[in-house]
Amino acid sequence: MGCLLTVDPHHKDGIKACVASLADPSNVIRECSLQQIQQLGPIAKMAEPKVRVLLNDEDDQVRVYAIRAVVALGPEEASVAIVRQLSQRDPDAFVKSAAIDAIEKVTGEKRIRVKEARKASRFD
Numbered sequence: 001m002g003c004l005l006t007v008d009p010h011h012k013d014g015i016k017a018c019v020a021s022l023a024d025p026s027n028v029i030r031e032c033s034l035q036q037i038q039q040l041g042p043i044a045k046m047a048e049p050k051v052r053v054l055l056n057d058e059d060d061q062v063r064v065y066a067i068r069a070v071v072a073l074g075p076e077e078a079s080v081a082i083v084r085q086l087s088q089r090d091p092d093a094f095v096k097s098a099a100i101d102a103i104e105k106v107t108g109e110k111r112i113r114v115k116e117a118r119k120a121s122r123f124d
Contacts, residue, residue, distance in 0.1 A: 015040065019047040027059045034065035038072040048073050055086055063090065064098040075106040 018040075021033040037044045037051060051073065054066035067086065070079050080103060087099030103109060 015044050015046065018044070019050055022047065022050045022054060027062055030054065030057070030059075030062050031065050034062070034069045038065070038069040041072045042074055045073055052082065055082065060092045060095050063092070063095045067095070067098050067102050071102045071106055080106055 018033050018036050021029050022037075024030055024033070034051065034054065037047045048070065051066050051069045054062055055070065057063050057066065063086075067083055071083060073079065083099045083102050087096050087103065090096050090099065
């Protein structure tokens with residue numbers, strides 16, 4: 001999905017409006033706002049508490065955009081830990097995959113493919 005909203009990173013009111021729209025009832029608006037926050041990165045750090053709430057959104061697409069945004073806001077250990085936890089507990093495979101991809105991007109870790117993990121667990 002493309003987003004028509006753009007926020008000037010030098011305009012605090014625009015960032016605040018983007019953060020406020022994270023509470024919008026429309027999935028599309030929340031997704032669009034999360035995309036903008038992801039693009040703004042650490043400049044939009046004020047959004048982090050609301051973005052973290054959206055990691056548990058009922059909509060899987062919103063959760064995926066929230067993963068990307070939380071990592072973009074600051075790939076500190078806390079953000080990675082939250083995304084790692086989500087990669088293990090989210091019921092949606094698409095969301096799990098997005099979380100694992102985000103962890104790989106930030107940490108450089110490579111996930112073990114299922115086939116490789118099965119080989120490694122054998123006692124041949």
